[in-house]
Amino acid sequence: MKAFQIGQQNGIEALAATSRPDPVAGPGQAIVAPRLISLNNRDVQIIRGSYGARKPDERIPVSEGVGEVLSVGEGVTQVKPGDRVISGHFVNWAGGDFGYHAFGHDIGVTHDGWLAEKVAIPAASLIRVPDAIGDEDAAALAAAGLTAWNALVEVGKVKAGDLVLCLGTGGVAIFALQIAKANGARVAITSSSDEKLELARQLGADITINYRTHADWAAELMAQTGNAGADIVIETGGQGTLSQSIAAAAVNGRVIIIGVTAGQSMALPNYGTIIGKNLTLKGIANGSRAMLVALVRAVETNGIKTVVNKVFPFDQAPEAYAYLAAAGHVGKVMIQL
Structure with missing residues (x-):
């Protein structure tokens, strides 16, 4: 073969x-x-x-x-x-x-x-x-979709009215956007491309931020949410974006750490914010077969494409x-x- x-x-x-x-x-x-x-x-x-x-x-x-x-x-x-x-x-x-x-x-x-x-x-x-x-x-579904499902549903406990922040427009982020919308949540998404952000809006994104135009995208998210922040952050960037993800999180927010791509800096100048906001930081690795079965059922029921x-x-x-x-x-x- x-x-x-x-x-x-x-x-x-x-x-x-x-x-x-x-x-x-x-x-x-x-x-x-x-x-x-x-x-x-x-x-x-x-x-x-x-x-x-x-x-x-x-x-x-x-x-x-x-x-x-x-x-x-x-x-x-x-x-x-x-x-x-x-x-x-x-x-x-x-x-x-x-x-x-x-x-x-x-x-x-x-x-x-x-x-x-x-x-x-x-x-x-x-x-x-x-x-x-x-x-x-x-x-x-078995990798990108399942990772997004684990982050949002199993760990993030997403519910209607939550604000979910997705970093970038890769496979996990786009699945997270769609799963969040199917659960009645609002979605913010970042990208370096206005064209990609337009596609995200067509998929239902409520807030879009170009991180080249707004290098401090966490501050921009806070400005657009009345300083409320995101209840769930799908952290697909890695160590280089984690500090801003923490800054963008709401009080009692959940930062689900998936990515390992954006730089390798371990410095977190806002380390105290983790305590001050009572944040949960949780690393995940894909998901189980049982989670995948639940995702397949959700995709079929909601017509997620x-x-x-x-x-x-x-x-x-x-x-x-x-x-x-x-x-x-x-x-x-x-x-x-």
Whole structure:
């Protein structure tokens, strides 16, 4: 079968086309033929060698997609050939509280991922996709969508009337915007591009802030909210934006820390604000299978549509990576087989 491997992890150019034997379903496994694959920022970090420890050069990357079950191994009753399925990338986290066990089987990291014509996945982690949810709307649910769901619903306890602040217009931020609106919340969103902010407004954003025009975007948010701030901050920027996220938070606000991309400064000049506002700062890592089941149900019920920026053919996977890395997109970048 055709596949891509991460190679020496020294940049986008390391991603290499390869050929592998077709996988065979072992006990408890299903063989899935990906139909549409969704890229995430961590996929770029992996290929650049900046996502944890070095991975084997032959690792097949990418943590999420939607595909069709081709065959199943001994003992599999959860799915059958012909089922359209997705899977969370933390295979071992079925439900309950997060634990380090989640990292033991991480699709696209510890085990081969979706960037191949066929992939072997533990059947217990697979979730059937309802007919009402199309491939484009399903492909990005297991990573970007699930992370946004965990941040907003499981940790943030979003409710009608809350103000949710999303940083940027990447996959997690756009899903967070849509999930927040489905829950009756208001949404503020930041970007360096007025064009991207216009698209966010079309999706329902109530407050938009260009952080190039307003470098102190936290102060601008406070000005636009009568100094109330955001009840929930979806912190996808990283250490370089955390200080402003704290400044932008409301009293008793929740800052959900996801991102690791915007700088590495550990300095928090407003450290005392965490106490003064009685803030909750919570780091999260994706979510469990049980959360993904709830998200799929919410997407089906509310008709939430994945915002897809561009779809590349499978043979142009390196170009898809480069396009995502350029950060000019709004929503998701995908690869089609």
